[in-house]
Amino acid sequence: MSLKNTINSLGTLVHLRGIEVDRLQAEMAAQQATSARYRANLERLDSLAEGSGPSGALPLALALNCGQYKQAVMQMADTHRTDLSLHEANMALSQRALASAWTRRELLGQVLEQKQDAAGLAQQRVDRKRQDDLATQAWMAGRTK
Template sequence: MTIKNTIDSLDTLVRLRSTKVDRLQADMAAQQATRARYQANLARLDGLTSGSGASGALPLALALNCGQYKLAVIALADNHRTDLSLHEATMAVSQRALNDAWSERQLLGQVLEQKKGVAALAQNRVERKREDELATQSWLAGRK
């Protein structure tokens, strides 16, 4: 495999890894938006619970109804907290995947730059050798 093929292959790999990083970043942004929605919903549910007032000051039927309402809202908020915890665990896994993909992309980018440098040095050597040969031929032609 020539150095040109190696560079082309590495360049393709870097572009693919960059696409993967972009996709994972978009996924993380969507997950962060979902987390923000969960947190906003929890704040609203907490507001509903505290905003319903004291149920002990109401007549018996209304107090029972208000108490059941508060229990239902509290249960819903607990379910949301559980869902939020699971979602945050998923986000942590996604963040690790994003970090790994980014590191891999950076490593491949460094290898690509190194190979490009090696290829440029080799090309410079070839050009210098060709110029030296032309100069030698010109010098020899001038001696005759």
């Protein structure tokens, strides 16, 4: 495979890795938004439980109803907390995947840059040789006259 094909292939790989990084970044942003929603919901549920007031000062039927309401809200909040902790664990995995993808893209980018530099040096050598050959031919032509 020629150096030009290698450079083109590496360029394509760097581009694909960049797309992967962009996708993972978008996924992380969506997960962060979901996490923020969980936290906001937990705050609302806590305020609902506190806002219902003390149930002991109410008549028996209302106190029972209020107690059941608070218990239901607190169970829902516990479920949300569990879901949030699972979601945050998933976010940690996604963050590691993003860091890994970013590293792969950067390493391929460095390899691509090295190959491009090598190709540039090779082209400079070819150009310099061509100029030296032309200069030698001109000098030889001047000597024979």
